[in-house]
Structure formats: structure tokens, C-alpha cells
Amino acid sequence: GDSVTQMEGPVTLSEEAFLTINCTYTATGYPSLFWYVQYPGEGLQLLLKATKADDKGSNKGFEATYRKETTSFHLEKGSVQVSDSAVYFCALSEGGYQKVTFGIGTKLQVIP
Amino acid sequence: EAQVTQNPRYLITVTGKKLTVTCSQNMNHEYMSWYRQDPGLGLRQIYYSMNVEVTDKGDVPEGYKVSRKEKRNFPLILESPSPNQTSLYFCASSLDMYSGNTIYFGEGSWLTVV
Numbered sequence: 001g002d003s004v005t006q007m008e009g010p011v012t013l014s015e016e017a018f019l020t021i022n023c024t025y026t027a028t029g030y031p032s033l034f035w036y037v038q039y040p041g042e043g044l045q046l047l048l049k050a051t052k053a054d055d056k057g058s059n060k061g062f063e064a065t066y067r068k069e070t071t072s073f074h075l076e077k078g079s080v081q082v083s084d085s086a087v088y089f090c091a092l093s094e095g096g097y098q099k100v101t102f103g104i105g106t107k108l109q110v111i112p
Numbered sequence: 113e114a115q116v117t118q119n120p121r122y123l124i125t126v127t128g129k130k131l132t133v134t135c136s137q138n139m140n141h142e143y144m145s146w147y148r149q150d151p152g153l154g155l156r157q158i159y160y161s162m163n164v165e166v167t168d169k170g171d172v173p174e175g176y177k178v179s180r181k182e183k184r185n186f187p188l189i190l191e192s193p194s195p196n197q198t199s200l201y202f203c204a205s206s207l208d209m210y211s212g213n214t215i216y217f218g219e220g221s222w223l224t225v226v
Contacts, residue, residue, distance in 0.1 A: 008152065043116070043202055043217030044155075089154065099170075100215065102147075104154040 002027045004103035006090045012109045013080055021075040021106045023064075023090035031094040033057075033066050033073040038087040038105070047075075047088070080110045114139050118203045118218035125193055125225055133188040133221050135203030141216075142208045144186040145170065146178065148199040149220075155202065161186055162209045193225040 003026045013019060025031065032051045036044040048057030053068035062077045073090060090103040118135045125131050137144065145160035147170075157170030161180040175197055177189040186205075190197060203218040 004154075041219070043219045044204075044215075045217070046214050099157070099160075102155040104152055 002031070002092060002094055002101045004090050004092055004101055006088075006103040006106050008104050008106060010107040010109050012111065015082055015110055015112050016079045017110075019075070019077040019080045019084075019108070021088055021090075021108070023073045023075065023103060025071050025073065025090070025092050027071075027092055027094050029094050030068075031092040033064070034091040034093070034100070035062070035064055035073070035075050036089040036091060036102075038089065040086070044089060080108070082110045082112055084108060085110045114216065116203055116205055116216050116218040118201075118221050120221060121219065122222045123224070125223070127194055127225055128192050131190050131193060131223075133190075133201060133203075133223070135186045135188065135218060136184050137186075137203075137205040137216070138184065139205065139207075139216065140183065141205040142183070143213075144180070144203065144205045146176070146186070146188045147202045147204065148172065149202060150199050158188070158201075190223075193223075195225045197223065198225050199223060 006023045034049045035047040037047045038044045048059040050057040050066035056065045064073050064075045087105045087107050089105045091100050093100045116137045142163045146158040147155040149155050156172045158176050159178040161167045201221045204215050206213045206215045
């Protein structure tokens with residue numbers, strides 16, 4: 001079945017550092033890929049998405065590129081802020097249906 | 113404001129005492145679902161509904177029931193809660209069942225079963 005792999009963390013960075021959170025996936029077809037963010041005490045919010053190979057999703061300074069050859073969708077940001085502290089979930093949806101498979105979530109802590 | 117509202121947000125209950133977690137969305141979405149979030153396991157889907165009166169099991173449906181009598185509401189029912197159902201629960205909705213549509217999540221309900 002489909003699966004998403006990401007490290008649990010926590011990832012601790014200083015403010016203005018470069019962020020990479022790795023995400024790899026297993027799917028039988030051509031999934032859509034997502035990053036969701038969960039701020040403390042809140043539900044998940046869609047951060048960005050990509051629906052086909054080589055697409056780049058971007059939002060709020062975050063970027064991720066759909067790499068079919070390496071089955072990856074790594075999240076990057078050039079300069080993190082304290083307000084980026086949250087849990088980040090990589091996810092996929094396959095077959096055109098809204099069945100979403102989530103990774104375990106990576107906790108990011110940004111310190112001043 | 114577009115939102116998914118779930119209640120209660122926090123609940124401590126005893127084993128075997130039936131409880132219902134309500135979920136309501138104001139976006140006229142067809143598709144709704146329930147997830148549970150556990151450390152090291154991420155989010156796992158419990159049940160989903162493609163439209164009124166249409167529901168189906170997700171990955172971890174055991175011990176749960178749902179109903180979809182109205183488009184806006186999708187309650188989660190625990191008929192006889194057990195301690196292994198202690199978790200953080202999220203209700204979610206999207207326009208329809210097709211992928212690519214944004215999924216909107218509620219703020220979560222912390223459930224503790226003792």
C-alpha cells in the first residue's frame with residue numbers, strides 16, 4: 001500500500017537557518033503530494049501541494065519539488081523564523097480520490 | 113468564515129461510557145472524514161463519508177461508528193470506549209472526494225479514556 005516516510009524529529013534550528021525536512025513516498029501510481037502544518041493547539045492546514053512530477057509547490061517561503069525519479073518531496077525554507085515552529089506532515093493522495101496517507105509528522109523548533 | 117467545528121475539544125471519560133464527538137462544517141462540502149493522531153503513527157483515517165448517507169471505513173475503524181444524516185454534520189460515536197482509544201481526533205472536510213482539493217481540519221478533540 002501507499003506510505004510516506006519522514007523523520008519525527010524534533011528538528012531544532014536557530015532563527016534564519018536553512019530548513020530541509022525530507023519526505024519520501026511509496027505509491028503504485030502517480031500521487032498528488034502535500035505538506036500540511038500543525039501549529040500548537042490547532043488543526044492541520046495545507047501548506048503547499050504538487051500534483052505531478054517536477055511541479056514545485058510554494059507558500060510562505062516554503063518550497064517542495066515533486067521528484068518522481070527519487071520518489072521524494074522534501075520541504076525547504078531559506079530562513080526560518082520562530083513562528084515557523086510547528087509539526088509538518090508530508091502526505092500523498094492517489095488514484096484521484098481523497099484518501100490521504102500521512103507521514104508521522106516532523107516537529108520543528110526554531111530558537112531565537 | 114470557512115471552518116470545521118468539533119466538540120468537545122477536551123474530554124476525559126471512563127471505559128464503556130458511550131460518547132459522541134460532533135463535527136460540523138459550514139462550507140457545503142460533500143466529503144468528510146475522521147482521523148486520529150497518535151505519537152509515532154501520524155494521522156490515520158477512521159471513517160469517511162462521500163456524501164449524505166454514504167459512509168465507509170478508513171484504516172482504523174474498529175470501535176467507532178459514524179453517521180451522515182445531514183451534509184454539514186458528521187459525528188463520531190464511541191459506543192464503548194476503551195483506553196486504547198485515548199487519542200487526538202480530527203474531523204476534516206473537502207469539497208468532494210477527488211484528490212487535489214484542499215482538506216480543511218477542525219482544531220482537534222483530545223479524548224482520554226480511563
